[in-house]
Amino acid sequence: MSISTFDMFKIGIGPSSSHTVGPMRAAAQFAREVLEDERTGPQVAEVAVDLYGSLAATGEGHGTLDAVVMGLEGADPEDVDPIAGRERVARIEADGGLLLSGTLEVGLRPSTIALHPLTVLPQHSNGMTFVALDADGEEVLRRTMFSVGGGFVVDEADMDQSIAEVAAEGQGQAVFTTGDELLRVCEDRGISVSEAMLLRERQWRSDEEIRVAALAIWHTMSDCIDRGIRTPGVLPGGLEVKRRASSWHDALSAEDPVRLPMNAFEWVSLAALAVNEENAAGGRVVTAPTNGAAGIVPAVLHFATTYIEGVDPDEIAVRFLLTAGAIGSLYKEHASISGAEVGCQGEVGSACSMAAAALCEAMGGKPAQVENAAEIAMEHNLGLTCDPVGGLVQVPCIERNAMAAVKAITAARFALRGTGEHFVSLDTVIETMRQTGADMSERYKETAMGGLAVTAVPVSVPDC
The missing domain is CATH 3.30.1330.90 (D-3-phosphoglycerate dehydrogenase; domain 3)
Incomplete structure (x- = not known):
């Protein structure tokens, strides 16, 4: 596969x-x-x-x-x-x-x-x-x-098909199946991570079709951000969680009409909140790689297109999504992106790792630095539980996306300050995440039976 x-x-x-x-x-x-x-x-x-x-x-x-x-x-x-x-x-x-x-x-x-x-x-x-x-x-x-x-x-x-069988299918055209193989492909061919993923995508689409499809994804993400910052009100489900993106956008726009770099993290957090409020309301979003983590990649891509100068935003978006897709495929093949299987480390953690790697490449990172950025981001999401209050994708999910978007930018900057050499490889941290998820109690795997889902339930909310 x-x-x-x-x-x-x-x-x-x-x-x-x-x-x-x-x-x-x-x-x-x-x-x-x-x-x-x-x-x-x-x-x-x-x-x-x-x-x-x-x-x-x-x-x-x-x-x-x-x-x-x-x-x-x-x-x-x-x-x-x-x-x-x-x-x-x-x-x-x-x-x-x-x-x-x-x-x-x-x-x-x-x-x-x-x-x-x-x-x-x-x-x-x-x-x-x-x-x-x-x-x-x-x-x-x-x-x-x-x-x-x-x-x-x-x-x-x-369902019984092993990871080895899945990884072996189409291996010749897929180019890489692990982080180490991805780095070898990039080094041997002198290409970037996004270009390595482009080779894989050519199995199914022409270069123009890939570009059109990637931009359609980005435009849907961007539209979701716009809807989120325009829509006030209360989220459905009974928790009476107020939508904050709209009022936050109005206040931040008045304070920073030109989007100064010093306020970049606030704009990033706002974008993530906007997407995940739209998701919680049942609106149209892009799985990135899941809906529960849908705000992280759009928010960090929004950061890249806003604050990286001298590069065509559409070009950034295509490369960004290809790089993120390459990293995400490794989590999908060798661990999980399912909160019900490995907790929120599989959703928010994977998205944070994907966004960090993509931003690192967009900011000029070499493949080794991109792999390092992905590893740093996941290393500091290990053990993250999925504990939605009331069984709704609202608390703590919405804020968690904003925090992870900022963490992804920090991970990318960490990697760019280094040479790409690091102690823990991406493959190692992916396997660690898988093992951590296997060890995690089922109460913390999207069941609303543990964590904040139990300790933070208001009296008025029915027992789930």
């Missing part, structure tokens, strides 16, 4: 890539399979859905039930209208009439989706089972799938 930059960065909707985007994709895939099979399609009268582990524990706050229903009706996270989609789900709950892939009416309502928060399937904590039934209640098709982070969905039959 050669992972593309455009696998790491996917346009979708909030609040969660693993709990919203992934289940929507899985449901849509199941619906298509049911209808495309001439043996099962005509027989189906009802669909049953079971959610397990983390998907069930925080499914309400992450919009999973809505996402499943929209997916069964054929919605795609990249172009679905989130407002119209949720209104449609409400109508289905009230009146029934779910249309499988928009064509065949079946008997499922959101409230009939079964939640099993204490049952974790052995392959992954984000498991879901879809069952198609005929008019007599007899099973005609069953599929178990897993949302493994960043909107990636894997069928049960493919």
